[in-house]
Amino acid sequence: MRKPMNKLFLLVVAAALVLTSFVTSSMPVYAEELDIDAESAILVDAETGKVLYAKDPDAALPPASMTKIMTEYLVWEAVENGDISWDTTTQISDYAYEVSSNIDSSGIGLTQQQDYTVEELYAAMAINSDNGTTIALAELIAGSESEFVEMMNEKGEELGLPEFKFVNSTGLDNESLGDNYPEGTSPNDTNLLSARSSAILAAALVNDYPEALEISSIPNKEFDDETIENWNFMLDHDSVNLEQYYYEGVDGLKTGHTELAGYAFTGTAERDGKRLITVVMKTPSIEKRFEETAKLLDYGFDEFETQELFPAGYQEEDEETVPVARGKEKEVNVGINEGIHVPVKSGEEELYHLEYTVDEERLNDDGELEAPVEADEVIGTVTVVYDGEEEDFGYISDEVSEESYDLVAMDDVEQSNWFMLTLQSIGDFFVNMFQGAFNWVKGLFS
Template sequence: MNRLLPASALILLASTAAAVAAPPPFETPARVAYLIDLSSGAELLAKNSDTPMPPASMAKMMTSEVAFELIKANKLSLGKMCTVRPETWQKWHGPQAGSTMFLSPNEQVSVENLLHGIVTLSGNDASVVLAECIAGTEQAFASQMNTLAKRLGMSGSRFCNSNGWPDEGCTVVTARDLAKLARSSVENHPKLYKQFYGQPTFTWGKTLGSGQAITQANRNPILGKIPGADGLKTGHTEEAGYGFTGSAEQNGRRLIMVVAGLGSFNQRIEESTKLMSWGFNAWQSKPLFAANAAVGSAEVQLGDAATVPLVAPRAIAVTYPAGALGGDPKLRIAYQGPLKAPIAKGAQVAELVVTTPDGTIQRMPLVAGEAVEEAGFFGRLWLGLKQLVGMA
């Protein structure tokens, strides 16, 4: 059921006389392209964004995310030491094994260093070693990946290994799902995200013969090219082509992008940089509500309160084509109501639906500002009497 925002809670942008502009065009040779503005939830570009595709090494974002979740839950420590099984080393070393951290058989490596090896170096060996360290086998770890994917709403994705290595189509994702995964890393694990993503280089392993330390550069194509770029992960196989899931933040506005199916390393750099630049330059974001601001209220059924305040869990904005602010957006609160008690404080129970002057709809989550407990026996009796005599 849709509930209108109380007039006192409306905060509308100032009207202007400018005409509403159409969304700016963007053309890309990428088979798949997706761009979302997290400040508003607006999808700025969606090209084949729900088409299943092989993720290549972008699957390692989920490997890292499983580890992040376990660390957050105090079930895994960054200092835990993992052993490189000789069988794992044998399979995942040498030119035929793709990107590598240059691990050695029987080597002891911390979870922290393995995460650097996965995120910065895209090590196939590091991914499998971490998976085995956490779950015993890579297959068991893949089950954990799929459980988390389901919880994150990644309905178009399936993971069958920890590193995205071609597996006859068993592992598939969608661009929209990869953006959800990236968003989870950014918003649910900000400290770990900052610690591991966006590092320009990482050093591990030694060269044969001279024994010199091996330093490898992060392959992130927008790192150092787009202001505020700080993640996330590239991917490449013959089957998947060149892909990238990236993120950058400028002036409090964060964008997440996904491109896939590009034809070369250099084309990935060019298209990734162009898309992220377009997102920041061709679009603008205007604030609506600050984080934790009261937005409205929702009716509650059989609770110790008749209503629950709805607040913004983060800063909420509306996104327009640059220079095209032509009239006020229309705001309304939508929820399935009345809500049923009990309701936990901070639980997402509603959405703020923003309709821009050009008819585009942007949806942002709203959470309960206070807990509402179930009404006791006498409370329910009183509510029933109020409804019976038309007091409620």
């Protein structure tokens, strides 16, 4: 039986942290007081995609092992598509074996000529951040890590990540891979993600494959006659050395550290049915990445509540109708046919209004809808606008957000029959003729 090197090392690190850090304050932290000790950070409501706080969220930085969130997503997708199953077995290549043997890079020491299931490899990757198991999964799914990297970048485009570059499956710097760096990349390459991109990726994993949290929330697990430990200290490790970092509701997601990346963490927590996603990048220490995450989570849970700001049937004042041409009525009531729910900061419930945008393709040259119009027919979009003084960070992306809603007609407007349309045309003719004559006479005396 191998010595539990990871567990021993983890306990040594934890003990050192006890001597060098302080218990995170349980006092609520407010926006004007938030001072996140990270180069980049973001806090997102997972359900709506609303950004509750951001600090330089679009800076592309090395994510280190947070890269594995993309690898995890592609494993779940491959299982869902039937390409592999959790019981599928594979053996360890020389490359994966060499990386896994390096205890300086979360290596747990895999054995060659031994069958490992996808479930076993995934657990070691998601819990202990093992790099060898990550490479083994990449090779199993795509045939080689090089081809897997292509899949990673294609999925990044598909998910709408704004700033990203994947050069390997693990998050290690390519220079640490020796001659094994993937084809199409350079030996000096490193993965890049912004905090926003990492949050979008995390939201995709959490929302598309929530079962992933059942694994990322495991503090420790037996693997190949060894106990592997989770580097997420905010879980309940049942250890006095780590209890100061425990945060109720945290169930993921992925830590990261390299010399180039510093200490990073993509976290997620759920309380009372509300899930938040946090990212901190390039924090100065192990303890700081968890302390700063706790600040963000406190702010999100204490200060924001998802509320129905506008109920179904709501109509914005002074914009209740849109003109209709060739109809039995000259206008139609418009509004929303479903309630709009938004994470709102305490005391700011009244600082929002709706902005309507009618689809121009639905309007004639005079800016009118053409009859007939049916109730609940979508005629445009509605956007929620914040009128407060604090910075509005908007939504995480177009793909994830619920910023726009349907603007619908609230009544039926039938088309007038030919007789009424004829009378209307005659009436319009005389009105226009009279108006023209009036303007001509008025011009004589001006």
